Every structure is written in structure tokens, then in C-alpha cells.
Amino acid sequence: MIRVSPLIDRLVEALQMLPGVGPKWATRMALNVLQHNRGGGSALATALADAVAKVTRCAQCRMLCEAEVCAICANPKRDERLLCVVESPVDVIAIEQAGSYTGRYFVLHGRLSPIDGIGPAQLGLDDIAGLARERGIDEVILATNPTVEGEATAHYISEALAGAPARLTRIAHGVPLGGELEYIDGGTIVHALQGRRSV
Ligand SMILES: [Zn+2]
Missing domain, CATH: 1.10.8.420 (RecR Domain 1)
Known part of the structure; x- marks a missing residue:
């Protein structure tokens, strides 16, 4: 230089x-x-x-915001019984822009990666099960990216939620293998959410 x-x-x-x-x-x-x-x-x-x-993290969903609770969590029109778990705040933006999801979120701020020292505690994975019970959530949508780490993270959450009353679904259709939500167009995200399956 x-x-x-x-x-x-x-x-x-x-x-x-x-x-x-x-x-x-x-x-x-x-x-x-x-x-x-x-x-x-x-x-x-x-x-x-x-x-x-x-800017800090929302006390409820861990989305980035400057208030104690973000605009999505504070919105009484959002469906409390639906919880969509995503890896990063940018995934929340991508899903919101697609415009068809009406539930709440939980932002992990990463994915399981033992090599980088990122374990369940850093991602708040065990909090999800507690949340699901506390709030009477009907469905937890695992919207982690379809990468090896994203799948491992989804798998961990599904194990942690075993026995909880909430139905577990995983986004599937339309998201290419190895793809990241951030780079996918709104229509594909809508399809991926609609095509979610039980895990
Ligand atoms: Zn929030």
C-alpha cells in the first residue's frame, strides 16, 4: 500500500x-x-x-437493537406461539423482507463450531427449550443454514427440545445445500418456510 x-x-x-x-x-x-x-x-x-x-441485543430474541426489547418482540400482532431460530440478525432481515412470517425469532449469533470454541452456551441453545416451555410455544422453526454446522446446530436444538410440547420443524425446500439465507431471494425464503417439515 x-x-x-x-x-x-x-x-x-x-x-x-x-x-x-x-x-x-x-x-x-x-x-x-x-x-x-x-x-x-x-x-x-x-x-x-x-x-x-x-446497539445491543434484544432481551427476548437477541436481535440487534438499542431498546431493551426489539420492535418485533414488542409488536403484539406477532404470533407468540411461533419461534423461528436463525443464526444471525441478517437472517431476520432476510425473512422479514420476504414478508410472510408472522411469528417471533431467536437469534443464535453463530452456529456450533467446536474448532472455533463456539458451543451451546455461547449460542444460548439451552435457553430455547426453556423459552418454548415458558411461553407455550407451539412450533419451533429451525432456520439455521443448511451447512454442516447449521445442520449440527439444528440437530442439537432438536435434541434439547425432545420431550417439550412444541412441534419442531426445519426449513427445507428451495434453500440450496450449502446456501446461506442472507443470499437467497424473498420468494425462495417464503417457499422454504412454507415447505418446512417436522424433525
Ligand atoms: Zn426481540
């Missing part, structure tokens, strides 16, 4: 923490902001600082 000035170098370096951004793109973005859009740059800095300082 060509060194320009300590402040620009620092900005270019910082931008590279964004997923998919290498040194070339980071340099372009940094110079573009400084050249053409300083106001936007300030707004971005403030928005980022505020979000990082104030």
Missing part, C-alpha cells in the same frame, strides 16, 4: 475491517469521501459511532 498521510492511511486501514473490502477499495472509498463528500463522511462516522455505542 502506498502511504499518503498518517490520517488517510489510518482511515484506509480502518475501512478494511468491512467484509469484502481490500486495500484498493478502501483507498478509493477514503479518497472519494475526502474529495467529494465530507458531509456524508461525518454523517457516516456519527452513525457508526452511535450504533456501536448504543
